[in-house]
Amino acid sequence: MDQSVLNCEHALGMALREATGPECPPMLTTALDYAVFPGGARVRPQLCLAVALANGNGDPLLASAAAVAVEFLHCASLVHDDLPCFDDATTRRGKASLHATFGERIAVLTGDALIVAAFQHIAHSTSALKNPERMASVLGIIGAGVGAPMGICAGQAWECESRVDLSLYHRAKTGALFVAATCAGAAAAGVPTAGWVALGESVGEAYQVADDIQDAVADPESIGKPTGIDVALNRPSAVRELGLDGAIKRLESCITKGLDSIPHCPGRGQLLSVVQKQSNRFFPKGIKRSAA
Amino acid sequence: MDQSVLNCEHALGMALREATGPECPPMLTTALDYAVFPGGARVRPQLCLAVALANGNGDPLLASAAAVAVEFLHCASLVHDDLPCFDDATTRRGKASLHATFGERIAVLTGDALIVAAFQHIAHSTSALKNPERMASVLGIIGAGVGAPMGICAGQAWECESRVDLSLYHRAKTGALFVAATCAGAAAAGVPTAGWVALGESVGEAYQVADDIQDAVADPESIGKPTGIDVALNRPSAVRELGLDGAIKRLESCITKGLDSIPHCPGRGQLLSVVQKQSNRFFPKGIKRSAA
Numbered sequence: 001m002d003q004s005v006l007n008c009e010h011a012l013g014m015a016l017r018e019a020t021g022p023e024c025p026p027m028l029t030t031a032l033d034y035a036v037f038p039g040g041a042r043v044r045p046q047l048c049l050a051v052a053l054a055n056g057n058g059d060p061l062l063a064s065a066a067a068v069a070v071e072f073l074h075c076a077s078l079v080h081d082d083l084p085c086f087d088d089a090t091t092r093r094g095k096a097s098l099h100a101t102f103g104e105r106i107a108v109l110t111g112d113a114l115i116v117a118a119f120q121h122i123a124h125s126t127s128a129l130k131n132p133e134r135m136a137s138v139l140g141i142i143g144a145g146v147g148a149p150m151g152i153c154a155g156q157a158w159e160c161e162s163r164v165d166l167s168l169y170h171r172a173k174t175g176a177l178f179v180a181a182t183c184a185g186a187a188a189a190g191v192p193t194a195g196w197v198a199l200g201e202s203v204g205e206a207y208q209v210a211d212d213i214q215d216a217v218a219d220p221e222s223i224g225k226p227t228g229i230d231v232a233l234n235r236p237s238a239v240r241e242l243g244l245d246g247a248i249k250r251l252e253s254c255i256t257k258g259l260d261s262i263p264h265c266p267g268r269g270q271l272l273s274v275v276q277k278q279s280n281r282f283f284p285k286g287i288k289r290s291a292a
Numbered sequence: 293m294d295q296s297v298l299n300c301e302h303a304l305g306m307a308l309r310e311a312t313g314p315e316c317p318p319m320l321t322t323a324l325d326y327a328v329f330p331g332g333a334r335v336r337p338q339l340c341l342a343v344a345l346a347n348g349n350g351d352p353l354l355a356s357a358a359a360v361a362v363e364f365l366h367c368a369s370l371v372h373d374d375l376p377c378f379d380d381a382t383t384r385r386g387k388a389s390l391h392a393t394f395g396e397r398i399a400v401l402t403g404d405a406l407i408v409a410a411f412q413h414i415a416h417s418t419s420a421l422k423n424p425e426r427m428a429s430v431l432g433i434i435g436a437g438v439g440a441p442m443g444i445c446a447g448q449a450w451e452c453e454s455r456v457d458l459s460l461y462h463r464a465k466t467g468a469l470f471v472a473a474t475c476a477g478a479a480a481a482g483v484p485t486a487g488w489v490a491l492g493e494s495v496g497e498a499y500q501v502a503d504d505i506q507d508a509v510a511d512p513e514s515i516g517k518p519t520g521i522d523v524a525l526n527r528p529s530a531v532r533e534l535g536l537d538g539a540i541k542r543l544e545s546c547i548t549k550g551l552d553s554i555p556h557c558p559g560r561g562q563l564l565s566v567v568q569k570q571s572n573r574f575f576p577k578g579i580k581r582s583a584a
Contacts, residue, residue, distance in 0.1 A: 023460060024441030028449035032440065080404065085396035104377035105452050108400065109445045112372065112407060116439030119411040123431035132424025139415035139431075147408030148324065149316030153401045157320035160397050168315060 004049060004274075008042050008067065015068045018124070019117040031102045031110045032117075035075045040093055043278055044181040045071040047203065050274040051185030051196060054267035059134060062127035063188040066138045069118035070181045073146045076114035077177075079107055081156065087229060094224030118142070127188075137187040145180025152177055159235070166236055170208055171201070178204030195263035202258030203275065209251040210282035212237040216244065218284045248289060255279040296341065296566075300334050300359065307360045310416070311409040323394045323402045324409075327367045332385055335570055336473040337363040339495060342566040343477030343488060346559035351426060354419035355480040358430045361410035362473045365438045368406035369469075371399055373448065379521060386516030410434070419480075429479040437472025444469055451527070458528055462500055463493070470496030487555035494550030495567065501543040502574035504529040509536065510576045540581060547571040 016036055020029040045067035052063035082089040082097040083104060090100045099107035119139065127135045146152045155173025158164050179200030183193040212230060216239040220227050230237035238247040259275060262268055283289065308328055312321045337359035344355035374381040374389040375396060382392045391399035411431065419427045438444045447465025450456050471492030475485040504522060508531040512519045522529035530539040551567060554560055575581065 019440050021441045023446070025446055025449040025453050027452055028440055028446060076404075080400055083400065085400065103452065106449060108372055108375065108377065109449050109452075111404070112368075112438075113440040113445040113449075115404060115407050116411075116435050116443070116445065119408075120432060120435030120439060123428050123435060129425060129428070132428070133421055136415050136421065136424070136427065140412060143408050143412030143415060146404075147412060148311050148320055148405040149313045151408070153405040153408065154315070154317055154320060157317040157398060157401050157405075160319055160395065160401075161317050 004046055005042060007064075008045050008049070008071070009037075009039070011064050011068050012036055012039070012045075012071060015065075015072070015117065015121045018121065019113065027102060027106055028109060028113065031098060031106045032113060034101065035079050035098055035110050035114060036072070038093065039071070039075075041278070041281055042071060043203075043207065043281075044074055044177060046274070046278065047178065047200075048181040048185040048188075050271050051182050051199070052189045054262075054265045054271035055186055055189035055191045056266055057188075058190050059127050059131050059188055061125050062122075062131060062134055062138060063185060065122045065125035065127070066142065066184040066188050067181075069122050069138075069142050070145070070177060070184065072114045072118040072121070073142065073152070074177060076111040076118070077146070077152045077156075079114070080111040083107055086156070086159075087233075089226055089229075091220075092225050115146070131190070134187055134190055137193075138184045141183045141187055141193065142180050145176040150176055151180075164236070169236065170205065174208040174211075175201050175204035178207065191265070198261035199258050199275070202254050202261060203279070206251055206254035206258065206279060206282055209238040209247055209254060210284070212239050213244070213247050213251065214284050215239070216247075222285070248283075251282060252289065255282070296338055297334060299356075300337050300341070300363070301329075301331070303356050303360050304328055304331070304337075304363060307357075307364070307409065307413045310413065311405065319394060319398055320401060320405065323390060323398045324405060326393065327371050327390055327402050327406060328364070330385065331363070331367075333570070333573055334363060335495075335499065335573075336366055336469060338566070338570065339470065339492075340473040340477040340480075342563050343474050343491070344481045346554075346557045346563035347478055347481035347483045348558055349480075350482050351419050351423050351480055353417050354414075354423060354426055354430060355477060357414045357417035357419070358434065358476040358480050359473075361414050361430075361434050362437070362469060362476065364406045364410040364413070365434065365444070366469060368403040368410075369438070369444045369448075371406070372403040375399055378448070378451075379525075381518055381521075383512075384517050407438070423482070426479055426482055429485075430476045433476045433479055433485065434472045437468040442468055443472075456528070461528065462497065466500040466503075467493050467496035470499065483557070490553035491550050491567070494546050494553060495571070498543055498546035498550065498571060498574055501530045501539055501546060502576070504531050505536070505539050505543065506576050507531070508539075514577070540575075543574060544581065547574070 048067040079098045089097050148154045150172050158169040182196040182200035186193045186196040215230050340359040371390045381389050440446045442464050450461040474488040474492035478485045478488040507519050507522050
């Protein structure tokens with residue numbers, strides 16, 4: 001694990017301890033830990049921190065709090081997404097899903113408690129007093145990435161509609177939290193956020209396309225969760241829409257678009273290589289890339 | 293309806309419009325409205341506003357945002373509490389429960405979106421810039437009332453444990469959000485919050501005892517939700533513990549304790565009468581009070 005991942009794990013662990021403690025019902029404490037550790041690739045919090053770093057990282061505690069919040073909210077969405085009423089997934093990240101291990105009630109409550117902990121962690125960051133405008137801005141940006149009308153909750157809710165606006169659906173379900181990650185990183189560093197929307201959107205779209213490709217072709221054992229869900233649940237998917245080769249081309253073009261969108265900033269070179277490195281992990285092993 | 297209730301309904305409606313809008317999936321928009329309107333007695337937001345008023349209400353927008361957040365979080369907890377995996381309630385506030393009307397998936401998402409909207413509404417209040425310390429304090433207080441380790445999520449999670457700490461259970465499940473309401477009102481007004489914990493605890497305990505009495509003796513039609521749940525689910529209850537007369541005495545003593553705890557403040561007289569009036573509604577119709 002490289003240093004930025006280690007920092008991220010440490011910050012997540014500290015924040016989780018703040019949110020639990022001896023008064024917490026024991027099963028909820030265990031389930032909160034189970035939801036967050038061991039994690040996936042931590043793409044979103046690393047992206048958030050990388051954008052803050054590229055812009056001078058003038059308030060590292062706020063940037064770290066924003067990264068933790070984004071990851072907590074991502075973990076919450078996975079736990080609720082796996083519930084029997086949604087995907088009814090029995091595995092996640094290579095182990096039994098949270099509701100399969102602790103029951104449905106604890107799964108609902110773990111998601112709820114992680115959402116609360118995300119916002120509380122930002123409010124408790126020392127930046128509440130040091131940089132109050134930045135803190136309020138970070139809170140608003142992250143809230144927009146997860147709530148209604150255009151965050152993750154809205155994205156999931158599109159799956160319940162008979163007529164779906166596909167573009168709104170993807171932007172809300174996956175893109176919004178990536179946009180929150182890049183923009184919260186910029187906001188924590190005190191620079192205007194508008195220039196950072198495109199990077200979040202592109203990486204988010206790449207991630208979604210990569211997920212569709214995995215769902216279509218990957219081995220469930222190797223990625224630690226079930227596959228074939230998109231066809232089984234008749235969900236929109238880049239592979240169903242464009243074929244496998246078309247989806248791979250789309251993934252490559254999203255990454256290029258994301259890299260090209262990165263605004264001029266003091267640490268642009270370093271950020272380019274971080275995004276490139278993260279994006280390389282989006283290609284499932286054994287997938288042949290196009291000549292482009 | 294008196295003026296304070298009307299103000300409260302207006303603020304809730306405005307905040308809900310912020311959280312929805314034309315991009316929101318239509319069913320989620322409708323369900324969010326269904327979860328919040330028509331409301332119950334709005335005891336918590338009125339208590340929050342009354343405490344802010346009694347202390348000079350120096351930042352009315354923040355006090356209003358805090359009251360809205362507390363009610364959104366209460367509504368979210370009701371929606372999740374009614375889910376099939378918890379109480380499996382088919383009615384709430386005299387109409388079909390949210391999951392019975394919109395399905396389980398939309399019910400999970402409506403609760404999630406309300407939690408996010410609560411925190412976002414505070415972050416968007418103009419006080420984010422005007423009184424940043426107060427805003428951060430209000431956020432932290434309200435987060436503590438709903439999350440782990442000692443807020444509503446923790447309270448619900450105690451119901452999943454085989455060995456329950458009854459005192460922690462009641463404080464977390466019901467008391468915590470009342471404490472958040474009184475302390476957030478004080479924090480929004482810029483006065484120390486420590487003196488306002490006891491009022492929240494006492495009113496919260498009174499509310500819990502009143503709920504236990506209702507569950508034991510009220511007519512489901514008249515209160516708009518099922519009764520007899522405590523016995524059916526083998527839950528701790530003041531009526532099961534103390535008998536009906538004992539529970540009524542406990543309710544009366546909680547109210548007296550709450551009124552006595554109110555600290556000296558500019559609007560103490562007015563606040564006493566608001567709390568007294570709200571508390572009178574805790575007694576189910578037809579219940580004979582004790583001589584005390």
